[in-house]
Amino acid sequence: MILLLSLFIGFSVIALFPTFSNAQSESKTFVTHSGSVIKTSGEIIDPVYTTTVPEYTESTIEFDPMEYLREFNYGNVSTLPDGSALREFTIIADDDQIMEVSPGIFFNVWTFNGTVPGPTIRATEGDTVRIKFINNGSKEHTMHFHGIHPAEMDGVFEIVGSGGGQFIYEFEAGPVGVHPYHCHVMPLEEHIVRGLYGVFIVDPKEERPPADEMVMVLNGLDMDFDGENNFYAANTIPFYYQHHPIQINTNELIRVYVVNMVEFDPINNLHLHGNLYNYYPTGTDIVPSAYTDMITLSQTERGIMEFEYDYPGKYLFHAHKVEFSEKGWVGVFLVNDNQDENIQDSDYGS
Amino acid sequence: MEVNNHNSSKGKVIASGIIPFAFVILMMVYIFGPGADLLDFGTPLPEVTIEKVDFIGSEIHATVRNTGPIPVEVVMADINDRIQPAAVEPDRFLERFETTLVRIPFEWNEAEPYIIGITIEDGTRFEKEVESAAPALEPSLDLAIFFAIIGTYVGIIPVMIGLLWLPFIKKISKQKFHFFLALTAGLLLFLAIDSIEEAIEVSDESLAGSFNGSLLVATVTILSFLGLYYSGNKLVERASSSKLAKPVAIALMISIGIGLHNFGEGLAIGAAVGLGSVAFSTFLIVGFALHNTTEGIAIAAPMSRGKLMIGKLAAMGMIAGAPAIFGAWIGGFSYSPFTSVIFLSIGAGAIFQVIVVIMKWIRDEGDHNLSSASVASGFAVGMLVMYLTSILV
DSSP: OHHHHHHHHHHHHHHHOOOOOOOOSSOEEEEOTTSOEEEESSEEEOSSSOOSOTTSSGGGOSSOHHHHHTOOBOOEEEEOTTSOEEEEEEEEEEEEEEEEEETTEEEEEEEETTBSSOOOEEEETTOEEEEEEEEOSSSOBOOEESSSOOGGGSSSSSOBOTTTEEEEEEEEOOSSEEEEEEOOOSSHHHHHHTTOEEEEEEEOSSOOOOOEEEEEEEEEEOTTSSSSOSEEEESSSTTHHHHSOEEEEBTSOEEEEEEEOOOSSSOEEEEETTOOEEEEETTOOSSOSEEESEEEEOTTOEEEEEEOBSSOEEEEEEOSSHHHHHTTOEEEEEEEOOOOTTOOOOOTTO | OHHHHHHHHHHHHHHHHHHHHHHHHHHHHHHHTGGGGGGOOSOOOOOEEEEEEEEETTEEEEEEEEOSSSOEEEEEEEETTEEEOEEEESOSEEOTTOEEEEEEEOOOOTTOOEEEEEEETTSOEEEEEESSOOBOOOOOHHHHHHHHHHHIIIIIHHHHHHHTTHHHHHHSOHHHHHHHHHHHHHHHHHHHHHHHHHHHHHHHHHSOGGGOHHHHHHHHHHHHHHHHHHHHHHHHHHHHHTSTTHHHHHHHHHHHHHHHHHHHHHHHHHHHHHTTOOOOOHHHHHHHHHHHHHHHHHHHHHHTTSOOOHHHHHHHHHHHHTHHHHHHHHHHHSOOHHHHHHHHHHHHHHHHHHHHHHHHHHHHTTOOOTTSHHHHHHHHHHHHHHHHHHTTO
């Protein structure tokens, strides 16, 4: 009885006085959206800005968006009897990876070659692309490329079984442009939003002008499976390019291959600060369709953006559907003074 | 020889009482220890509850409790579904039932609604909606006086007015008197149901599922009933030896019951002001006052059979009414949904006890048949009056 009573009293004391704050002597600080500095005796939870908490640095992020940004996979190249190039790739699908998608938040992602997005596959128009696809997942998966190819290479009806199922996708790269590839197994929405997608770039035979090239997949994560994204990002990790600005140079042509893979929300967009870009929808034409700082993209809509910065400094780029940017789809270009004397100031886009 | 025998049988009784307990403990040790793997299937779902939201300066403070079966980690905060940097004090790791304070710097606007979201390590988000942001009440003399005035209007004055019916009840016949006693019981029954309803409402809104809100209300109500029933009977027994005091004892019990109820009501009012969900209109005060006037009748009815004791009557009015002030203070300055639920339930139990006492009294007074016209109609009118005045609140 006494035990029960003391239990009850203890319980009600806990319930009545919820905050026994054993304040620690050391205090930490962080900066808010509006710039004020907040001191706390506790911990900081802050996916937005770089903090002083040691465990919240990039080292905890398994996937490095900075590496992905400029990584292009050209495959194993050999020459076919007719003299054209054969590019061979191996892509392995899996669906059991737990990834730290934001500091402290873990999510079961489905992956091509272990990352979301999958590797950027790059070929030149007319090359033969041969992909050895292995499904190591526990579910059925396929690879469906946007582009021109025979029906049996479409990755829709040729389901690849789980636990090591294989399929060889082979087709001629085309048309020129930037295209998505993704798993096309039902339930399709789930297979896409869990991370089974990537970018397929087809270069024209006559190379594009040299540029600092990068890939941005605009994606979202529905952490609680309620059919709404909890995070948005360029290249998966929310707010990543905000704390780790993308370094570029003044007077250097920047070419961004942008693919919108956001599900649930009908549109996404990309707004660039302090500049405008030439926009090539789907990258299929050499004449830009617009010179603008704002392009709206629907599902799997994509294009190439080209621009140069005249002035050094920090420039934001983000969804101007600002809900998305407040949930992670925001980044910074850190424009450095170009040291290369030979580069001439071109009158880009004017 | 016989003594020895007696001792050993006593030992057996104790042993036979303890043995089952020993097995229960054994079972628990086994389940938590070596047998843990046996029960290790199914996925326990984490849960946190945002118990309290305060708007302080340029920050929003959320008190977060782990109300699930497994430890959790608070990793992200948002306001209106937009991610915000925040501080967690003392830390982000929460064991079962542990709480932490999440401080979210945010330039909030008064009287606007906000949804505060907390995300844990598996990405699950929990939220709490605040209908209207109001700065956290700083305990000040002005505010204390304000609450005291509200409490007086809602608690003391109406009860005192209700007591003025005493001379009228004094002059009527026994049948009519029984009508009024039954009316009192009807009024009280309504109040008890009202308390329970409110307690369940508060527990649904702000208490986590793991508190078993409705069962908590039921348990506390019945414990309160039993406790007061037992001590009340002792009081009446002692009073009956001195003859004159039985009506006083009953009236005292009624005032204590109503006092507990009014304490709960005060808590609700204070909390509503504190949370900014109520703009106190004069109309609302009038409604409460009218509603509570009927409580005075409940005290006056038993007192009418004794001598007229104005001092005692006034004291009982205070016992019944003044707790509204204390309730408003506590509710306004340090609101906790758990305390609210507890006090509302205690109030309900107290009132049930008073109803039983009144019905017993009517029976003792000679109206053995509780289904007489005066009793039935009294009860019915009591409920109806309360319902009609409650519409005003």
